[in-house]
Structures are given as C-alpha cells and as structure tokens.
Amino acid sequence: MSGQQLRFMESDAVLVVDFDDVVLADAPSTSKRESHVFSPDAPRGILHRAFSVFLFDMSTSELLLQKRASTKITFPNVWTNTCCSHPLLGMDPPESELEMDVSSSSTTTTTTGGEGNNVRGVRNAAVRKLRHELGIHPSELSRECGARFKYLTRVHYWAADTVTHGTDSPWGEHEIDYILFVGVPDKGRVTLDDVNDDEVDEVRWVDRHRMREMFDDDGLLFSPWFRIIADRWLMGGGGWWDDLDRTMNTNDRCDHDTIHRFDPPPEHMGGAGDAGPLFLN
Template sequence: PVHWGRTMCRSDAAVTASGETIQMDYGAGMSQEDFMLKDECLILNYNDEVIGADNKYNVHKFVAGQPKGIVHRAFSVMLFDAEGRLLLQQRAAEKVTFPTVWTNTCCSHPLHGQVPSEVDVPGVDPIGVKRAAVRKLRHELGVKPGALSPDGFKYMGRVHYWASDTLTHGPSAPWGEHEIDYLLLYQ
C-alpha cells in the first residue's frame, strides 16, 4: 500500500527492492527556470525512438517551423492509495504549461544523463520511465525514499498527443506539449 502525508522524510538516495541505488536529491534549490534550461528531455521520432535530447524550454516552445513543439518522451502517474483513491495534484502556478490545472498524480519527463539511466527503447519494460517517475514523485510530492520502487509501477501503454496551452496563453499560445506519454499506475 501507498501512504502519503506530512510525515515523509527526505534523504539523498533510495535503494529499490532489487538493490538499485537511485539518487534522490534531484531539484534541490532549483527554480522553475532552472528546470526549463537544465533538464534534458528525450527527443523522439514518431516511432518513439530517441533521436536526441534538448532542454524543457526548447521542447515545449511553439515557434515558426516547429508550431507543435518537439516530440519528446513523458510519463503520467496515477497513484492510488490502499482504498483505491486517486491522488490528484494541482500544477504549480510557476509552470510554463498549464499552470494551476488539476491533473493526475504526477506528469513529467524521463531525462537524458540521469544515473541510473532513464532512457528506454520501445518494446521493452520501460524501467527508465519508472525510475523517472520515482524521482519526480519524490521531488514534487515528497514521497520518501524506498516508499515506491520502479518495479511496483504497472505500465499501461503510451499515447501520442499534442496540446497547445491556450487556456493560459490564448489562441496563439507559444507553449504546449507534444509528447509520447507513458501511462503508469501504482497502488
């Protein structure tokens, strides 16, 4: 069962059931602007194959020649407690895309350059995406080290979608999402 609340503690690393050490200090002291410029998202072709990496700012920016942004990998976590209740999260007001919108538990990106690797190839169990989910749940919700294991996520499939953030920025929104999104459940 999953438990969350104010009693969660923080440390610098977690060890999974399989003995894998995951660094847990990701994001300490970083601003939203830091994340946008330093986090390297995985750029994809339409077959979900990694063809490069670029920062969050560039992959979410809609510009001439790239009016739907750059296709990149993402994940969406639906975290359920022991009673089957889904934990929802309101996105931070500082987010560039869809600020203050209520969403599933956690949405983010596996990143290039993480140790252990968050890069997966299509057709295999997406352990890298699951590692990224553990990292971001710790960062965004304070889930304590060891509370969630990458092995505990159930991979449900993936969707390719595009969404312009007209809610925040109007009809000619310069920001949005163009992602192949991995859907993960955890209870």
Template sequence: MSTQTSTYAELVQSLEPNDILEKFPEVIALNNRPNTHSSESSSKDDNLLEGYDEEQIRLMNENCIVLDWEDNAIGAGTKKMCHLMENIDQGLLHRAFSVFLFDSDGKLLLQQRASEKITFADLWTNTCCSHPLCVDDELGLNGSFEGKVEGARIAAVRKLEHELGIPPQEVESRGEFHFLNRIHYVAPSNGAWGEHEIDYIFIYQLRKGESLTVDPSANEVREITWVSQQQLKDMFNDGKLKFTPWFKLICDNYLFQWWDQLSDLREVENDTKIHRML
C-alpha cells in the same frame, strides 16, 4: 485513432532522424549527448522566460528525450525547446510519463499544478506528470520496449520525490507500478508554450495497510486531494475547475475502465501500441 486523420500527424510521421537533427539544430544527437540531467543555463536574458519563477526557469534547461514517430530516441533537447509551440508546430516530439497513484482503498491522488509553473499553471491533473531525461538510466539505452518503460518508471520515482516529497524507498517498497500504455498527443498551453509527447502511462497502487509520506513542494504543487471515481466525475462537472489536456484525454479514453480493474490489471497492462490522439 488513425494515424492518417490529421495533416499534423502526417508531418510528424514524415520526419526521419536526420530531418529532425537538421530542422532542430539545438537537439544534441544521441551519440553526442552530455548524459546530464540539464544543459548549462542560457535563459537569463531570455525574453520568453522573463517574469517567470527562477526555479521553473532553471528546470527549462533539463535535457528531454527527442523522439521520432515510433518513439525512438534521436537526441537530447532542452525542456524549453521541446515545449515551444514554434518547434511543436514543426513536429518536435519528446517522451513523457504520467503516474496515477492509488491508495489501497482505490482513491486516486490528484494535484493542482503550482501557479509558478510555466506551462499549464494552476490546472488540476493526475498525481505526477513529467519527462524521462536523456540520461542512461531513464533513456532505455538498448532501445527495447521494456528498457523504455523501465527508464520512464525510474523517472517517475525521481519526480514523485521532487514534486510530492514521496521518498523513493517508500515508493519502491510499499506498492507496485503497472505500465498501461503510451498515448501520443499535442496540446497548446499558454502563449508560446505547449506539449507534444509520447506519454507513458503508469498506475501505482499501494498495498493493503501501506501508506506514503506526501509532502508537496510549493514550487511544483498548489494543492492535493484524494478522490473516488464519483468525486473525480463531480470535479469534471464543476465549471470552475480546469484540467490538463493529457489528464482529460486519459480519463475520457481509459481511466475509469482501469479504475474498475484495479484489483487485477493484467488484461490492460503492458500494451505495446502507441495510441495516437492527434
């Protein structure tokens, strides 16, 4: 999609690093970042978060990676500030990842997000989707494309354990990650919340004869299911089911083509382009 197709895209593209730090004073510049997973909680008396699950409120203090248009890290911003539509409407952008985990027979693991989630609660989505944090091993400190991809992969292993209870040692030894591409999209969620991300897309496929321990956290995941291509298409045709916007974007534009190429992804992996969907 052309970068000139929307006024919003033009706004985001126009923001230089100094503009971002000036417009969003809560963002901690890269050189001054705390290099910790979370900032100290300031959410106890926050009316916006009143009534939400305590664990999900705590996670809103995680330090996401704030970006410019070209996916360069500018600094650390809390998950809360990165997901407020009032900030997104002004162009605030952060880094994310999405994992599509396949078994050795080519079935895809889906999750339904827990009711406790603050954004996109109860929606069906891909196996795992979250954010690299603004810490050394997930940031890609040298700024290289390869470093950023590896940082997102490390974050994916962390969150596969946190959300789905999949032990990291099993992930690292029983299958393989393939980085496909990056998509840039914006989507409102509910009320004050939304997403504006450059999302690193990974396929993970188990080797023949291997399996994973999957023990989802009830605070993160309401339900899981393994699906074939046709079963997923049937789910999309079921008007009672709702899906996250990034999952639909990836499926509508890429997933079924990739699914057909699971046996050999070399032609479609490691795409360096940022695919704009604004």
C-alpha cells in the same frame, strides 16, 4: 514563473523521439524549454518522451491528484494525475533505457507479480519526480513496502497552452506519454508532508464519484492529457479504475504495442504556430 522553473526549463535534457518512440540518433535530446515552444517553425514544439503516473490507495481505490502550481510555465493551475514529467538524458540511475530488468532491486522494474513490462528508465524518472514534486521517498514506492508499478500503454498527443497564455500561446506539449499506475497498500504509507510548492499547489485523494463531480465542475481546469486518458480508459464502464485489482494484477488492460494518437480538444488547438489537427481523430 519562478527562477527554479526557468533553470529546469533550460538545464533538463528531454529525449527527442520520432513517431515510433525511437530516440533520434543525430539529436537525441533538447532542452525542456525548446521542446515546449510552439512557433511557426515548430507549430507543435518538438516531440519528446514523457510519463504520467496515477498513484492509487489499493485499500480504497482512491487516486491521488495534484493541482499544478500557479508558477508553472506550462499549464499552471490545472488539476491532473499524480505526477507528469519527462525522462531525462544523463541521469543516474539512467532514464533513457527501456530494457527489461529481472532483478529484485526496488529502484528498477521487475517482471514478477504481473508487472511484466520493459520501461525501466521511465520508472526511474517517475520515482525521481514523485520525490521532487510530492516529497514521496523512493522507499515508500518499493516492493518491500507493498508498492506495485504497472505500465499500461503509450499516448501520443499534443496541446497548445492556449487556455493560460491565449490563442497565440508560445507554449504547449507534444509527447509520447507512458501511462504508469502505482498502487500502494494504503495512503497512510505515503508521506505528503514535503510537497514542493514550486511545482504543486494542492493534492487531493479522490474516489471515482468525487472525480466525476470534479469533472462536472465548470470552475475547475484540467490538463488536456488527463482528460484524454480519463475519457478514453480510466473511467466509465470497464475502465481501468472500475476494476483496479484486475488492472494492477493482470496484463488484461495492457497494450504495449500500440501508440494511441490524439489531437487535443478544440480549446487547445492553435498557439503561436497556429497548429491544426495532426491525427484527425
């Protein structure tokens, strides 16, 4: 693990939430490190808010994947969606707010063009991390450049990082994860010349056929949250990716009321807190 990774783990203040995704009044935040530690006292770490971005080239329906860097503390060397991270406390613009914003600013969520969602703070966090991890400038994600954001739903999941760190892994994830789709007119408008090698080892644009081939390759590892989202909603008959225009331009696929809850696959059970099923689904 790198020194930069350790600094972020200690300094970043993630938002602690209850099962209803309400930020706790008496302890609204904790360090990224503390929230991801699995132990007998906290078998699944500390539940916190997160987001997962899926960035699409709307002209080809290709999805941008990343392979997490080998220096990452949690879930290194796994393929996953475009960007996964956390809204943080004390950021400017703020990332803890979920109020509706009807302005036309390119740095906030609007209700025009079918976006119609109320996750301004999560969107601010996503724009920040897309620049930090992949070097994508916020201007390339603006409406003026033809980019569109779509908030689809939330997933509450947990997973011990036992594949990397062994059966007694002290690390894992326990998150309420906001799923954000971002569409750009074509991938040539997205600059990937400054990918942060402390965060990302590789990036790759894939279509649905190539994605299925990768899933079938036993030599590749994938993040558990990406597999859950892909298996449940992204791919297959009637999946979000099957009709991307409908997903991006209508609210037909949105579910902003439900928090969908999932236990991890068997290989991600356990960890230092010997965590078993939480939801029994």
